[in-house]
Amino acid sequence: MDESSSGVASRLRLSMRGEDMQTNSSRRRLIKCGLAATVALVTGFGTLVASTQSKAAGNPYNLIDPSVISVGTMGDAKPYVFTDANGNFTGFDAELFRDVARRLGFKDEQVVFTGQEFSALLPSVASGRFDVAVAAIGTTAERKKTVDFSDGYLAGYLSIISADPALTSNESTAGKRIGVIQGTLQEIYAEKNLKGDIVKFPDNNTAVAALNNGTIDGHFTDYESAKQYVERYKNLKITMNVPSFDAPAGFVVKKGNDAFREALNKALHEAMDDGTWKRLHEKWFPGTPMPDQYLPKK
Missing domain, CATH: 3.40.190.10 (Periplasmic binding protein-like II)
Incomplete structure (x- = not known):
């Protein structure tokens, strides 16, 4: 049996109101989700900032281990x-x-x-x-x-220690083998100014051992270390000093x-x-x- 046009219109209006209610409900859920996400983001950022500040406060010098x-x-x-x-x-x-x-x-x-x-x-x-x-x-x-x-x-000063008293200048090292500690100011100076062959060592003790067994003719080191070695080995003397005040x-x-x-x-x-x-x-x-x-x- 056919419906009247007014009945159809009434059901259509009810249907549309239902859809509007569903749409509004969905929008409200989206807004709530958005607000929750924003709050979580702000809270997370605040926690990150607080954590970073706490870490900085606990390790102000950026040490590998803040307690050591x-x-x-x-x-x-x-x-x-x-x-x-x-x-x-x-x-x-x-x-x-x-x-x-x-x-x-x-x-x-x-x-x-x-x-x-x-x-x-x-x-x-x-x-x-x-x-x-x-x-x-x-x-x-x-x-x-x-x-x-x-x-x-x-x-301080840079010095040559040697059993050869003739090693008194840059020029006097020509034809000689001069030891240095690798990576030091002495190495930089020696390679630029000394005329002899530069022999690199990991430390002073190894270089002085080579000096005492004749492998090298002189060892170019800092003045204070040189003093210690000539006191220990009476055959060695400080034969040359070079000031190094430009690189404290x-x-x-x-x-x-x-x-x-x-x-x-x-x-x-x-x-x-x-x-x-x-x-x-x-x-x-x-x-x-x-x-x-x-x-x-x-």
Whole structure:
């Protein structure tokens, strides 16, 4: 039986209202989902920020382990840094750095020294193996391409030790074999200025052993180390000294770790201003001149 046109219209209106209600309900669900997602996003971002801030607060110097300063160094660079009879690291650089670390709030047992070859120190800091390298490391423009340095804390001389008293100048090394420690300022200077053949060694002890057995004719090292070896081996003498005040030693940190570098600088200058640097220098380098800029302000 046919329906009247008014009945059809009535059912159509009811159907449309039903669809509108379903659409509005769907829209409300979408809005709720959107709001929930936004809240979750904001909450997640806030949590991430808080976590990052907490991490920064707990590790302000961006250390590998925030409770420890990992130090790369050498074990045979007396009097700068070396191991004593008990295997402990000591020397001017080691004592100075421990003092600086105390000023940053670290106890001595939280400063962990690890010895290795000099040539590996800067790459180890750059790669994140160590937080800092401490071994009377001269500051140069070339080195600063890969790592950062603290302010300078030591300057001195480069020296040749030899049983041959004739090795007194750059020119006198012609035809001779001269040892250097790989990666040092001595190597840079020797390759540029000495006339002899340059022989590279991993450390001073190996080079001096080669000097004593006649493999090389002289060893080019820093003045303070040279003094130690000529005291130990009476056949050896310091035959030449070259000033190296243009590349003062600094603590080496990872490129871009400004927070740690600036903290080291602040503590380092405090050690200079209160006379700690002077006391340690007199202990380890008796009689050696001290630059005015490293002494307490009058």
